Amino acid sequence: MTSLPEDPTRRIREDDRDTAVQRLQEAYAEGHVSHEELDERLHQLLTAKTHSELASALASLPEENAGTTSTIAVASGRIQRRGVWRVPRFLKVESAFGRVHLDLSRAIIEHPVVDIELQLGTGKAKITVPRDAIVDAEQLRTGWKDSLYKTRRRSRPGGPRIRISGTMGFGRLKIRHARR
Template sequence: MVISPQEEPSPLLREDDRETAVQRLQEAYADERVSHEEMEERLDQVLTAKTHSELASALASLPGENPDTTSTIAAAGGRIHRGGTWRVPRILKVESAYGRVDLDLSRAVIEHPAVDIELQLGTGGAKITVPRDAIVEVEGLHTGWKDLRYKPPRRARSGGPRIRISGAMGFGRLKIRHARR
């Protein structure tokens, strides 16, 4: 995980963090990657966790996950939202014909030194929140109607992941911001 304990974004978990973690455990159980007993034990850890690091340790080392694969999030219409504690794959493809995209990586589990996010968006904007110490590269992104809004931090922090954003956007604006904590 990129965030060190002294830089943990928030001492208290939000309800959506817990819900995301519970969903991930349920998916692992449904895919028979964890036993019933292990799922119950980890579920108890998730429900009693008070910090993000406790939550991450309950989800750590779920068997059968290959974090090097490419994952795709797609929707024909509507909103795409990922936030809270979620595992970011090495390559993430986001496809949407109509609707907004909101990716919050500020509390996500990022296990790779570099993450590639490929956007294929028609109509609708996108907002990406990256960790405070992330290095953002926006090369190979083609915008049709509106331009990119990104202001790099004045003082670059070291040790963070490299987030590379590419792809194409039709009629929407991409806003990228660094998390404040």
């Protein structure tokens, strides 16, 4: 089942709905859902108002193969992921020159532990994690500046553990928790 943001009674946004519809369409294309069931679940998704209603429409779908390593790489320029996106179990981010911004605050995180490996030359990086996430950046090696991260004093149990590793040449990593 998809792990949706913190409060299941919170109203959904259109991009949350779009992501859920895409997941259902993928299950149909893979033959896991009949045409009739697709119509029924699509109606549920399109009329849903809260995250719990979205989750119930996706409840019995098979697990996605999000356990593989995904790599985002550019030679120069900006790498940016924000909004609703599916975070793989292992994410490798490579950039020789440029900025990196990963916003996991509204991302779909289906794994209790997510490993993010940064291989950055120059440029700064910013990672926004969910409010209840536990962050471990001990395995990150920096060449020029230390990372900016303050551990949250109060953290609700059940949040994902985000482990950040790799190397950064010239630049700084800033990690912050989402406010909502």
